[in-house]
Amino acid sequence: MKFPRTYKLEEIAELLGVPFVGDAAFPVQGINEIHVVEPGDIVFVDHPKYYQKALESAATIVLINKEVPCPEGKALLISEDPFTDFNRLTAHFKPFLPSTAQIDPSAVIGKGTVIEPGAIIGRDVQIGSNCIIHPNVIIRESCILGDNVIVQSGTVIGSDAFYYKNRPAGFDRLLSGGRVILEDEVELGALCTIDRGVSGDTRIGKGSKLDNQVQVGHDTVIGKKCLIASQTGIAGCVVIEDEVTIWGQVGVTSAIRIGAKAVLMAQAGVSKSLEGGKGYFGSPAMESRKQMKQLAIMRQMPEIVKQIKKQ
Numbered sequence: 001m002k003f004p005r006t007y008k009l010e011e012i013a014e015l016l017g018v019p020f021v022g023d024a025a026f027p028v029q030g031i032n033e034i035h036v037v038e039p040g041d042i043v044f045v046d047h048p049k050y051y052q053k054a055l056e057s058a059a060t061i062v063l064i065n066k067e068v069p070c071p072e073g074k075a076l077l078i079s080e081d082p083f084t085d086f087n088r089l090t091a092h093f094k095p096f097l098p099s100t101a102q103i104d105p106s107a108v109i110g111k112g113t114v115i116e117p118g119a120i121i122g123r124d125v126q127i128g129s130n131c132i133i134h135p136n137v138i139i140r141e142s143c144i145l146g147d148n149v150i151v152q153s154g155t156v157i158g159s160d161a162f163y164y165k166n167r168p169a170g171f172d173r174l175l176s177g178g179r180v181i182l183e184d185e186v187e188l189g190a191l192c193t194i195d196r197g198v199s200g201d202t203r204i205g206k207g208s209k210l211d212n213q214v215q216v217g218h219d220t221v222i223g224k225k226c227l228i229a230s231q232t233g234i235a236g237c238v239v240i241e242d243e244v245t246i247w248g249q250v251g252v253t254s255a256i257r258i259g260a261k262a263v264l265m266a267q268a269g270v271s272k273s274l275e276g277g278k279g280y281f282g283s284p285a286m287e288s289r290k291q292m293k294q295l296a297i298m299r300q301m302p303e304i305v306k307q308i309k310k311q
Contacts (some may be wrong), residue, residue, distance in 0.1 A: 001199040002030040022075025028100040036200040041184035044082040146184035161218030
């Protein structure tokens with residue numbers, strides 16, 4: 001998430017009421033999660049296990065809960081609670097503003113687009129030309145749809161990320177200030193949920209088609225011409241490359257990559273990154289040829305055991 005202008009480090013420190021390490025005029029351009037940070041971004045870290053990863057990331061400002069040696073070309077914001085202060089930055093620069101109408105006056109809707117009764121279009125939404133938005137679809141603030149997009153009834157685009165910090169008093173939500181972007185010719189089935197990015201974008205590439213009841217987690221990027229069947233659940237920060245096929249009831253864990261043209265068979269459980277161009281099934285998902293051989297051997301085991309006993 002980029003700020004409306006470039007701020008000085010001392011301005012952000014004053015906003016948060018925290019000390020800083022670095023040049024007071026050091027430029028700050030936005031905030032982002034570690035997997036999408038760029039130079040000029042703030043990234044937060046609140047556990048020593050991840051200090052080095054944050055300090056070595058592309059982010060040039062680290063919001064951290066302990067003063068550590070600052071790498072050259074970077075700056076630190078020292079916070080007692082980086083999680084809460086990251087939320088404060090999101091709330092300041094991207095505050096939640098409720099819509100005042102079924103189709104918010106700030107929404108931009110392209111020529112030939114049909115929005116059926118009961119659909120809700122939030123603030124600053126952009127919808128391209130010749131789209132069809134069926135009844136009871138919800139498109140929340142700042143989301144972007146390209147041309148020729150079809151969204152079936154009951155789907156929610158731009159719901160908040162499922163991202164919490166476990167505290168003694170309960171779970172503390174990380175606020176969502178990102179967007180969902182659907183490229184041209186994307187189709188979403190009924191009752192899908194596409195979560196917005198925490199600070200970046202959840203993106204579905206051109207020509208991809210999702211069946212009913214598919215969940216896409218925050219900051220996930222789905223490539224072009226992918227097919228995803230019903231009841232698939234994809235966690236946050238996943239990268240799915242072009243022309244991947246995912247069949248029904250597949251579960252995908254967070255922060256992994258699925259290579260181009262991979263095929264995930266029904267009910268596969270994906271716990272790690274997978275190479276492209278291969279088929280997978282089972283839980284944990286394995287290459288289908290290997291799984292078939294193992295299953296064939298397992299089916300022969302009773303006979304093998306009988307033969308051993310005879311000997």
